[in-house]
Amino acid sequence: EVHLVESGGGLVQPGGSMRLSCAASGFTFSGTWMSWIRQAPGKGLEWVAHIKEDGSVQRYVDSVKGRFTISRDNAKASVYLEMNSLRAEDTAFYYCARDKVGGSYDAWGQGTLVTVSS
Amino acid sequence: DIVLTQSPDSLAVSLGERATINCKSSLSVWRTSNNLNYLAWYQQKAGQPPKLLIYWASARESGVPDRFSGSGSETDFTLTISSLQAEDVAVYYCQQYYYIPIVFGQGTRLEIK
Numbered sequence: 001e002v003h004l005v006e007s008g009g010g011l012v013q014p015g016g017s018m019r020l021s022c023a024a025s026g027f028t029f030s031g032t033w034m035s036w037i038r039q040a041p042g043k044g045l046e047w048v049a050h051i052k053e054d055g056s057v058q059r060y061v062d063s064v065k066g067r068f069t070i071s072r073d074n075a076k077a078s079v080y081l082e083m084n085s086l087r088a089e090d091t092a093f094y095y096c097a098r099d100k101v102g103g104s105y106d107a108w109g110q111g112t113l114v115t116v117s118s
Numbered sequence: 119d120i121v122l123t124q125s126p127d128s129l130a131v132s133l134g135e136r137a138t139i140n141c142k143s144s145l146s147v148w149r150t151s152n153n154l155n156y157l158a159w160y161q162q163k164a165g166q167p168p169k170l171l172i173y174w175a176s177a178r179e180s181g182v183p184d185r186f187s188g189s190g191s192e193t194d195f196t197l198t199i200s201s202l203q204a205e206d207v208a209v210y211y212c213q214q215y216y217y218i219p220i221v222f223g224q225g226t227r228l229e230i231k
Contacts, residue, residue, distance in 0.1 A: 035220075045160075045168065045211055047220035061219045095167055103215025104158035106179060108167035 002026040002107040004096050009112030012086055016116070020081040022096030022109055029077040030054075033099035036070060036081045038092035039111070046092075050099065051079065064090075086116045120145045122212050124223035130231040137199040139226045141212035146192040149216065156216035159188055159197045162225075163208045171210075172197065204230060 008020040020036070035050040049060045049070040058070050069082040079096055093113050097105035121144040131137040147156045155175035160168035170179045172188035175195055185200040199206055207230060212223040 044225045045162075045213075045222040047222070050220070059218050100170070100173060102154070102156060102173070103220060104170055104173040104213065105160075105168070106170045106173075108169075111167055 002098065004098065004107055004109035006094060006096055006109045006112040009094065009114045011115045011117065013118050014087060014116055016086050017082070017084045018086065018114060020083070020094055020096075020112060020114070022079045022081075024077045024079070024096075024098070027098070027107075030074040033103075034070075034072060034079040035097045035099055035105065036079075037095045037097055037105070037108075038090075039095070040089075040092045043092075048094070049081065083114070086114075088116050090114060091116045119219060120147075120214060120217050120221050122214055122221055122223035124210075124212060124226045126226060127224070128227040128229070130229045131199075131202045132231045133204065134201050135231075137202050137206070137228055139197045139210050139212075139228070141190075141195040141197070141223050143193045143195070143214055145217065147214045147216040148192045155191055155195070156214055157188075157190070157195050158213045158215065159186075160211045160213065160222075161206075161208045162211065168211065199228075202228075202230070 003025045005023045036048040051058045051070045067085045072079045093111040095111045096109045098107040100106040123142045125140045157175040159172040162168040176188045187198050189196050209225045
């Protein structure tokens with residue numbers, strides 16, 4: 001069974017940093033793109049970033065470019081999101097998701113809440 | 119950036135009746151080289167992550183009941199629930215994966231009338 005488990009969320013001050021992790025199991029992790037998608041409380045879904053199977057390609061939504069970095073460790077079947085210069089508008093549930101071939105998402109974690117507040 | 123606009127924003131339908139949700143894209147998401155529309159639909163129930171229902175605009179994900187169907191091409195798409203069940207109460211999102219950034223519609227809240 002496919003399983004994605006996010007961790008690392010919590011409360012951080014504006015301007016601070018945080019690293020999210022997503023541990024995967026139940027599938028060939030090294031054979032799939034992975035993504036981070038966020039959802040502000042009570043709001044809609046926003047794609048944040050994705051990374052190719054071998055880590056050679058990363059893409060980001062404009063609002064996080066230069067501040068967030070997606071990475072992966074295929075040996076550990078994990079994907080990460082390093083977040084710097086955090087802003088109040090980054091407050092959201094952050095989900096990791098498995099890319100189905102083409103770019104839809106057929107598996108999601110339960111999400112981890114990041115709250116940016118002083 | 120591409121924009122996906124869903125309609126309506128909210129919808130109340132009686133049990134057993136048909137529910138229809140529309141998604142209009144500001145740009146075509148149809149790739150001529152493979153004749154595929156890069157459009158997916160998700161269901162999100164309260165307190166849960168989204169669940170993939172439909173991909174390539176009309177392909178039903180494994181395990182999704184056949185009362186869910188997707189249709190449309192290029193810029194206009196529809197998610198249809200043929201006979202609404204109580205467990206279908208949720209927010210539904212469309213998503214395009216043709217362009218970067220990947221974009222979701224704003225969501226449609228479906229309730230029981």
